[in-house]
Amino acid sequence: GMLDRLSAPFDRQERFVADASHELRTPLTTTRTALEIPLAQGRFPAEVEPDVRRALAANERSEALIATLLALARATRSPAEPADSVDLLDLARRALAEREREAAALSLRAEVLGAPVLARVDAVLASIAVGNLVENAIRHNVERGRLRISGDEEGLLVENDGREMTEAEVSHLVEPFHRGDRTRLAGTGTGLGLTLADAVATALGGRLLLAPRPGGGLTARLLLPRDPRPRDPRPRA
Numbered sequence: 001g002m003l004d005r006l007s008a009p010f011d012r013q014e015r016f017v018a019d020a021s022h023e024l025r026t027p028l029t030t031t032r033t034a035l036e037i038p039l040a041q042g043r044f045p046a047e048v049e050p051d052v053r054r055a056l057a058a059n060e061r062s063e064a065l066i067a068t069l070l071a072l073a074r075a076t077r078s079p080a081e082p083a084d085s086v087d088l089l090d091l092a093r094r095a096l097a098e099r100e101r102e103a104a105a106l107s108l109r110a111e112v113l114g115a116p117v118l119a120r121v122d123a124v125l126a127s128i129a130v131g132n133l134v135e136n137a138i139r140h141n142v143e144r145g146r147l148r149i150s151g152d153e154e155g156l157l158v159e160n161d162g163r164e165m166t167e168a169e170v171s172h173l174v175e176p177f178h179r180g181d182r183t184r185l186a187g188t189g190t191g192l193g194l195t196l197a198d199a200v201a202t203a204l205g206g207r208l209l210l211a212p213r214p215g216g217g218l219t220a221r222l223l224l225p226r227d228p229r230p231r232d233p234r235p236r237a
Contacts, residue, residue, distance in 0.1 A: 024066050032059050085227040086126050088117040089151040092158070095127070095134040096149065102135075107144045114151035120227035121204045129200040129208075132193040133158045133220050139193075140218070155206075155223040162217040170210050170218065174198040197222070 035056050038044055044052050093112050096103070103110055119126060137147050137160035145161030176195050194210070197220075201208040206224035213219050 028059055028063050028066065032056065084123065086119050086121055086123045088119055088126065088130055088156040088222065088224065089114060089149070090116070091127050091130040092134055092149045092156060095131040099135060099138055102138050103147065106138070106141055108138065108141055108147050110147040112149045117151035117156050118227040119224040121224050125200050125204055126224065129197040129222060130156065132197040133222060136193045137218070155221055158220045159213060160217045164216040165212040165218070167212060170212050173210055174208070
């Protein structure tokens, strides 16, 4: 009974985050549409257009933040039941392909290698965790830096170049809105990428281990419940 009473406030908080995130999506979408249509039609005076574009950029940032908060609330509220076999390395390849333009803008040297990392988890949540790790490795990299994604018997490993960090600094990276040496308002991300990856890993019965890389950057190891069975290469009907 005591544990139930202690968990009740946390449950209410998680439900509030999920409900508030959902309710905020509609006005933000309406605002974006109200600005994009007249902008595309050239109905704004030239001197006003920069302000409109800044407002759209702020709106886009808010939409991304709310989507992340909603995913975070769902991950922490209701851990998914074990699903089909998922190859984490394959999810990483897809995530990297989706963010190819961002990686190219920094002229990153990206490579994906190693054996498949088969986990028996919910594929949607796993893709969220892997996608955020890859996005973080790109966004917090340096120009002409290196991004290395590999798989081994333990799990998925994502490594990136960057500034040198201490163990103490890295320990705070999973805290919401934390961006290392930058403020919560700096950069283009929401500051929730590693927070979400960590929450999803926990919800799926796994762990996210972070460590500073020698010479600068971050090493992220995603450990999820493994699937001991070989993957069936035959397509499903």
